[in-house]
Amino acid sequence: MAIKSEIKLLGTAASPFVNRVQFVLNLKSIEYEFIEENLACKSELLLTSNPIHKKIPVLFHANMPPICESLIIIEYLDEIKPDVHRILPSDPVERANNRFWANYIDNKFYPLYEELRLTLxxxxxxxxxxxIMEGSVLLEEAFMKFSNGKAYFGGDDVGYLDVVLGCFLAWTKFVEKNNEFKVFDEVRTPRLAEWTKHMWSHEVVKDVIPGNEPIMNFYMMLQKYRPPRAI
Ligand SMILES: N[C@@H](CCC(=O)N[C@@H](CS)C(=O)NCC(=O)O)C(=O)O
Known part of the structure; x- marks a missing residue:
């Protein structure tokens, strides 16, 4: 299937969910056009292409209907280019387990970062x-199970869960610095502390992970539009 330049990604550099899609596009060597979104003043393109959630990322593939939700997008990419760097395992049970932990990361673990920001x-x-630290221990246990003594959840190289958790690396660093604690550390989560280093230096990841400036700008926007509250 001819994919080159048929793919467009609507997003912003500081969004982990957008970075997640960029990781997979890179892993699969799919060229794409990046369309910058301004979440402080959402574009007509975003509102019409993702009218339900009004969130980035949104993927456009040729003239097909837009695809929303990062996990759905990365699975779609895995399906349209299965011959290059499969991220989901071929075994249905393993696939189900991968999806279980992705669901945990997106719906239980990462939302705690936002809860921490919002709490005064x-x-x-x-x-x-x-x-968060209890969650990191659960993730360490999952990592031990999936990685089988290797460097990544996916084994020898980046797989589905590396992409799903790895997209939060920059935000993890930011949260750690802002709150003076470690999410993944050498004592409580030694394997994930090691994994973090592998991920930061991985070819397809290092150019995508946002630096301090976009993260700080995004954070300031969140503080303005969704300010912390006293509880
Ligand atoms: N479940 C969605 C989450 C996407 C998401 O939260 N995107 C944020 C940017 S990081 C967004 O667009 N927020 C806009 C809003 O909340 O109005 C996914 O996986 O794609």
Whole structure:
């Protein structure tokens, strides 16, 4: 299938969900056009292509209807280019387990970062930090199971869960710095601490992971439009 330049990605550099899609496009050597979205003033393109959620990323493939939701997009890419760097395992049970943990990461683990930002007061923040660290231990256990002693969830190279969790690396660093704790550390989560280093230096990841400036700009936008609250 001719894919070159038929793919367009609507997003912004600081969005982990957009970065997730970029990782997979890179892994599969799919060329794409990046369309910058301004979430402070959403474009007509975003509102019409993702009218339900009004969120990025949105993927456009030739003249087909837009595809929304990052996990759906990366699975779509895996399906249209299965011959290059498969990210999901071929075994249905393993695939189901991968999806289970992706669901945990997106719906339980990462939302705690946002909850930490939104919570005012030392006590409340400390309680959320504990929940994040408990989550990191669960992820360490999952990593041990999936990686089989190798460097990645996917084994010898980046797989589905590396993409799903790895897209949050820059935000993890930011959250750690802002809140003076470690999400993944050498003592509590030694394998994930090691994995973090592999991910940061991985070819397809390192050019996508946003630097401090886009992260800080995005953070300031969140603070403005969705400010913290006292609980
Ligand atoms: N479940 C969605 C989450 C996407 C998401 O939260 N995107 C954020 C940017 S990081 C967004 O577009 N936010 C706009 C809004 O909340 O109005 C996915 O996986 O694609």
């Amino acid at each position: 007061g030392r006590e409340g923040k400390e309680a959320i930090k504990i929940r």
